[in-house]
Amino acid sequence: MSNLEAGRTSVQLVWNDGNAGGAGRPVAWALGELSAALTQKGVHCTTSPTPTGPASLTVEVLTAQEAQGRIGGAEPPAAAESYLVHPDGERITVVGADATGTVYALLELAARVTHAEDPLPALAATRVESGAPAVPVRGIVRSFSSVDEDLPWFHDRTFWTEYLTWIAAARFNRFHLALGMQYNYGADKNGATDNYLCFAYPFLLDVDGFEVRAEGVDAAERDRNLETLRFIAAETKRRGLRFQLGLWNHAYDYGRDSVHRYPIVGIGPDNHADYCRAAIAQLLRAVPEIDGLTFRVHYEGGIHDENHEVFWSAVFEGADSVGRPLEIDMHAKGVDQALLDAVDRPMLSPVLSAKYWAEHLGLPYHQASIRAREAAKPIPPGHSMKGITEFSRRFTRYGYGDFLRDDRKVDLMFRVWPGTQKLLLWGDPAIAAGYGRLATFGGSRGVDVCEPLFFKGRKGSGEPGKRDPYIDPELQLGGHEWIKYRYTYLLWGRLLFDPESDPEVWRRHLRATYGTAAGDVETALSSLSRILPLVTVVHGVGGSNNGYWPEVYVNLATSARVQATHYAFDTDDPKNWGGVSPFDPTTFYAIDEYVADAARGAVSGKYTPLEVAGWIEDLVTEGRKALDRARAASDPTDAQVRRTLIDLEVLVRLGTFFAGKFRSAVDYSTFRATGDPRHLESALAHYRPARDAYASILDVVDGVYQPDMRFGVERSEHGHWSDRLPEIDADVAALAEELAEASPDAARSDLPPVPPRPVEPGVAHVQPPHFERGAPLSLTLEVLAPDSVTGATLHYRHVDQSESFRTTAMQPSGDGGLIGTIDAEYTASSYPLMYFFDVEHRDGGRAMLPGLAPDLSNQPYLTLSALPGAAG
Structure with missing residues (x-):
């Protein structure tokens, strides 16, 4: 027995x-x-x-x-x-x-x-x-952004033990506590007010040999801060995670008439670098559990681009002097060779961390190309402070730039910034698994994920007791707001560790949380969580997280009569929906671009805004049905159930709004191209129900969320859905006004019909295992549908976002297939290659190969590395 x-x-x-x-x-x-x-x-x-x-x-x-x-x-x-x-x-x-x-x-x-x-x-x-881990670095980033909202959790040891335990169980292996990330020196209009732990050293240390202090912070408070940091680091290490301390700001005075709540005294230009050298060494000795440091090394971290290597060399020297191995994570924006030379020290292992999809959550693949406005530019006179970041190496702002060459000496990783969703519950296993497969793109090391509620109270917008976004007392979380998002953390961590994880890993948590409604909650969250990342990718109206918040969307007008103000600094002309570039303009059409190509009968294989609208509508339909089932099966008195159902209702309405906006904007652009008012009528017919869907969010969130959810001071950083409605109404009214003024006798005109995308591409491709540098590379297609396929175009470039794609028309290969060749001069490069095919069909339809899968979570192009050991 x-x-x-x-x-x-x-x-x-x-x-x-x-x-x-x-x-x-x-x-x-x-x-x-x-x-x-x-x-x-x-x-x-x-x-x-x-x-x-x-x-x-x-x-x-x-x-x-x-x-x-x-x-x-x-x-x-x-x-x-x-x-x-x-x-x-x-x-x-x-x-x-x-x-x-x-x-x-x-x-x-x-x-x-x-x-x-x-x-x-x-x-x-x-x-x-x-x-075994698929992704070497799987990090969570938590920002201290507000003394009023964040100091309570910072010193709450119960919070830390519960939170870090969940992070470890989710199989994250790195916790990054970010200090000073909430301000962008030289970019914030009003300087800094809430500077607690922003220039962190004087809030933690009395540095030997210096009389630098933060006014208003006495020795006891300073010592308590350091002791808490030591506790956080020790608890992180106790769970087997690496502890990364982010020191994102090194400006002791933000200028611009900043009124700092805690002025830093005893420091100036003459002792700044020396103080930081000594402070970083003392901090590392005081907290031996620190495994690595993250620095924002471009001008927004407080150090001007011009001669930045002089200051940073002092800081790196201080870190190196401690005599233990340290990872130095340099935020990649604006990095040049001078900085890479400065960090080249015996005990330091430098890593560059690039943004994954600008400052947002996008689809899992890395954008095939960046927006045209991210191209390098000459440095204008008088712009030395930000010349490297904003001009000569501007293409490093929102992606991997030119950092992925095969012979690089510094590793690269990515960071998912908190622009797309800050508040609503997110949970799509397909997207999380996609990141698990693609976060190591180009041999990179992995990804830091900025957690939910990131930047709450940023830039002095915080208020005591307002960290919890709920005003409904039954939904408030008592200082442990992270608990709402346990499912989000679980998906990210486990699917970054293993994209093929058994779904039971998250389904048992769902069953424990939602009971018999678990399966429908999973389906609803998966479908509806895919919408905003898709919208972000296609509607690239602003790269910064403080300027674009799709979740609580500040309206960009469809009508040309409504002048854009909020997005004017970061989108192209014309500054309305039709003119907005996708964040990936190679894979997706801009609206006006699509209409112009349709007018001349030359639509390419790029995904169109009408296809995107259809995808969103399908996701809304699936999510809505699952939500209705979940509501019927769940306990309406359970607080987490209520939080989830409310957020899902909001996402249904946001999806309906954005789908309608895409369709309306295509109609409006068609009206502008043809002069036919029927298209304007159609634009309004799509926009009005979209507007109503957005307005109905107010009924869902009434008495639930704070009336002003403050993640900063810019328009897209705070507010409520109700604040956004008047601008949507003004846009609808402008379209109606245009329609009223349109001539009823205007000639009826339509675009040539756009052939539908083929259900199957009609070709197949076997990717070669590698290419040989300095030798021609031939890529072939097998034609599976010879009665339909009439040709194909090969698109290719180096894995370098500072470059544009090249194209070559593929030729018959003699065996019924097609062949395209990349010349030897182009392959003689230290970069990998990336490529895809635009396949033409007899009826005019176009297909992309490989293209996007139905779950939108794959890579729509192929990458190819050079033969190992080949000369470059």
């Missing part, structure tokens, strides 16, 4: 911490989590170096070295953060390649216990399982 059949309800956790060395603390913590989960379920649990007697089940933790020859012939895991769970009868052996891998395995067992009705059979049913 087995121990389980005998009814024993005890588990032995066997672990020899004496063999673990410095890795012991995270493993001991994870064993504690498993033990607590078992105890909570009524199972007696013991932990010892060796088995102590009969038990229902034994869980033994071995190092990879100890496991050699002891796990049924299986090879112990070797890759960083990998693990193996090996059951054998009433014993489960857990082997980690390192402490982090062991932690992941133990926390997975703890999750199974937590979500099981009967934990011991659930554990006993464990099968052989292994895991």
Whole structure:
């Protein structure tokens, strides 16, 4: 009779911490989590170096070295953060390649216990399982942006232990606490007011040899801040995560008549660099758990672009002097060779961190091309402060720039900024898995994800007690607002670790949270969470997160009679919907561009705004049906259920609004091109219900959210959906006015019919394994539908966003296929190549290969690396 059949309800956790060395603390913590989960379920649990007697089940933790020859012939895991769970009868052996891998395995067992009705059979049913990370860097970024809203959670140790535990269980491996990220020196119109922990050193340290301090912060408060930072770092490391401290600002005075709440005294141009050199060294010694530092090294971090390497060399020297290995994460915007030379020091490992989709959440692929306005420009006289960032290397602002050459000496990673969604619950497994597959694009290291509610209270907009966005007391979260977004963290972390994760990983959480409505909540969130990232990609009206917030959208007019003011600084002429460039103008059409091509019968394979509108409508339909089912099956008195259903209702209405706007803007652009007022009538017919959908958000959120949700002081950083409605109404009224003035006798004119996109591209392509530098590269298509396909165009460029795509018409290959060749001069480069095909059909329809999949979560182009060892 087995121990389980005998009814024993005890588990032995066997672990020899004496063999673990410095890795012991995270493993001991994870064993504690498993033990607590078992105890909570009524199972007696013991932990010892060796088995102590009969038990229902034994869980033994071995190092990879100890496991050699002891796990049924299986090879112990070797890759960083990998693990193996090996059951054998009433014993489960857990082997980690390192402490982090062991932690992941133990926390997975703890999750199974937590979500099981009967934990011991659930554990006993464990099968052989292994895991290894797909993405080396999987980070969460949390910003301290407001002394009024953030100081409470900063010092709340209960918050930290719960939050960091969830982050670790979600399999993030890096926590980035960002200080000073809330202000952009030289770009903020009104300077800085709430500068608490912005220029961080004097809020944490009394630096030896200097009399620098923050007025209003006494020694006791300063010491408490440092002690809290030490606690956060230690708790992060205890869970097996790396601790990254972001010091995003090095300006001690923001100028522009700034009225700092905590003026920094005792510092000036003569001692600034020396103070920072000494301060960074003292901070690193005071907090030995700091694994790396993130710096904003362009002018918005407080150091002018001109001769920036002089200041940063001092800071890097201070970090290097501590004598321990440190990762130096340099925000990539504006980085040049002088900075790379300055950071080249023995103990420092530099990494550049680029923005993934400007300052927003987009689809998982990296934009095939950046907007034309991001191209490099000559530096005008008098612009030395921001000459590199805004002019000569402007193309580094919103993507990977020219940093992905194969012979680079500095690693690259990405950061997902908080522009698209700051507030509403997000959860799409398809998009999260897409990021898990594509965050390592070009050999990059991974991604930092800026968490929900990022920048709440930014730029002095915070108020005491207003961190929680809810005014409904039944929905408020009592200072632990992150709990609403546990599903968001879980999807990002687990699917960055393994894009092929078993859906049970998140579905058990959904069942525990939503009960019988779990499946419908999953479907509704997945469909509706895909809408705003898609809108962001196609409607690239502003790259900065403070200037464009699709979730609480400041209207850009469709009518040319309404003058754009808010978006005027960051979008092209004409400044209305028709003129807006997508963030990826190679894959998606701008509206006026599409209408112009349609008018001349030359629509390419790019995705059209009408196709985008159709996709959004389909997502709304699917999400709406699932939402209705979820409402019927869920507990309406549960606070998290209410929060979720409210947010889903808002997303349904936002999707309806944006789909209608795309259709209306196409109609309006067609009216402008043809003069036929029927198209203006159609524009209004699409816009009015879109407007009504946006207006109906007010009924959903009445009494729910703050009337002014403050993420900053700019128009797109704060406010409420109700604030946006008057401008939408003014736009509708302007279109109606144009229609009233249109001549009823105007000639009827329409665009030539646009052939539909073929259901199948009609061709197939086998990607070669590599290309040879300095040799011609021929790419071929097999024609699967010879009666339909009439030709194709090859689009290609280096993996360098400072370049434009080149094209070549593909020629018959002699075997019924098509062939296109990239010449030897172009392949003689240190960059990988990227390419796609625009396929022409006999009826005029065009298809992109590979194009986007139905879930919008793949890469619509192919990348190709050079033959290893080939000369460049």
